[in-house]
Amino acid sequence: MTDAVDIRILEAISADARATLAQLSDKVGLSVSAVQTRLRKLESTGVITGYRPVVDPEALGKPLAAFIEITPLDPGQPDDAPERLSHLSEIEACHSVAGDSAYMLFVRVASPRDLEALIRDIRLAASVNTRTTIVLQTFFENRPIAPGGPRD
Amino acid sequence: MTDAVDIRILEAISADARATLAQLSDKVGLSVSAVQTRLRKLESTGVITGYRPVVDPEALGKPLAAFIEITPLDPGQPDDAPERLSHLSEIEACHSVAGDSAYMLFVRVASPRDLEALIRDIRLAASVNTRTTIVLQTFFENRPIAPGGPRD
DNA sequence: CGTGAAAACCGAATCAG
DNA sequence: CTGATTCGGTTTTCACG
Helix, strand or coil: CCCHHHHHHHHHHHHCCCCCHHHHHHHHCCCHHHHHHHHHHHHHCCCEEEEEEEECHHHHCCCEEEEEEEEECCCCCCCCHHHHHCCCCCEEEEEEEECCCCEEEEEEECCHHHHHHHHHHHHHHHCEEEEEEEEEEEEECCCCCCCCCCCC | CCCHHHHHHHHHHHHCCCCCHHHHHHHHCCCHHHHHHHHHHHHHCCCEEEEEEEECHHHHCCCEEEEEEEEECCCCCCCCHHHHHCCCCCEEEEEEEECCCCEEEEEEECCHHHHHHHHHHHHHHHCEEEEEEEEEEEEECCCCCCCCCCCC
8 A cells, every 4th residue: 555655755755845745855765746646645644744844842831741551440431542642732743552551641830820720630530540640751652754764 | 933834834734744735735735835835845944854664564574673772881981972873773762862772772673683683783883882772562653743732 | 657848836936116 | 005007927727738
């Protein structure tokens, strides 16, 4: 479904999602038209589901990040935590996990006080216990996909 | 540094980072020129540090995600784990954290076997113990920044 | 599935108001 | 910041290999 050329296009557009077709064409070594056709297909088949800027969290007033693991208070309930939490915009990611807890959240807030409020909101909204791990420093995230990637 | 209008631009371009200045202009209610000026400033001041596509991990052949917490074997060593690990393209994010372990990694691999190999690579490269939490399902991540955001 | 070229469109840059 | 202008680059489409 996605061949080696598609991967090269994904690598190129991953370095700069606002790159023009001509720029992608250069990097990939295909004609502009071919790149356009393939890129459209990558979008329509759901390989690429959107484009986002990488925004400095501090500039948005949210310098504090944390992982929050949550566990249902009552193990025998309709477990719809993700839907119950999706309205909280401070939650950037929500994964169900195999481990000590049921879900792992990644959140960003403005201050410790806001983190406290968010944790309370999460507990109330999803009927869960929480275990929070504060992020002290982020060394990297949102990396472009590696040219070459893992050894194949 | 970033006022309310900048936030609106960030929200708009967060929904589609390939949007044209005219499209952003519509959403924000400013002229194209003003949007252009502000967007350039957001880029040059480091508020926006790049643009990325949102790519389906399965399409890239990496359906398995995990969190890996790492702890130095020897607490009295030059702690340069992030640099020692940055060459591993399977590691998407690396945060230092306050909690049971020193760092939290987020990784994506093709298979359990590749995860095993990655964990070994991490242990050898950074002289650390690891604690891995497998992701069973991702409900959301890479969400556009919320129109309105947290209640102000 | 790729190329290349023509035509329509859009973005960058500039400037007066 | 707006609105207008100009130029150059980009997207799009299409005929062809």
